[in-house]
Amino acid sequence: MKQLLILYHSQSGSTEAFARAAASGAKEFDIKVKLRRAMAANLEDIQACDAVLFATPENFGTLAGGMKDFFDRTYYPALDLQLNCAYGVLVSAGNDGRGAVSQLERIVSGYPMRQVAAPVILRGGASNGTLEQARELGQTLAAGLELGIF
Ligand SMILES: Cc1cc2nc3c(=O)[nH]c(=O)nc-3n(C[C@H](O)[C@H](O)[C@H](O)COP(=O)(O)O)c2cc1C
DSSP states (O other), rough: OOOEEEOOSSSHHHHHHHHHHHHHHHTSSSEEEEEEEEOOOOOHHHOOSSSEEEEEETTTEEEEEHHHHOOOOOHHHTTTTTTEEEEEEEEEEESSHHHHHHHHHHHTTTTTEESSSOOOOEESSSSHHHHHHHHHHHHHHHHHHHHHHH
């Protein structure tokens, strides 16, 4: 069975709520869904999955430190593996989020991984609307895996 890894960092809870909403959407499909905090995850988590959803806040115009820590620890070991797996990105932000998206895309292109869904930026915290958007992103990634598109 294909596996979707949802890797998230969250300081005050919004991104975690989005990651859980994405997981709940993804679980409607016939795939395995794993939710992991980025600072507790390692390269084996990525090796074991077929697609990753990175969910992170934007801090100071760029990727939040907890997510960057994951990339700092795994980038060089991953180069030898040439993973090339599918990924999507969700950024939780106050009023922007574009810096975190572009920084993440730049880093992840080096692993390399393939971006298979448009980046989703959710501003202003968790609400019915933003949680639904997160859920839909989880559904999109899971549907692609179930259908064998990614
Ligand atoms: C130290 C710090 C820096 C931040 N910098 C930005 C920023 O540059 N752009 C932005 O849109 N939001 C910024 N924010 C707001 C967070 O991205 C936003 O509140 C996010 O939803 C927090 O996610 P979390 O609840 O999962 O920690 C910042 C928040 C903190 C605490």
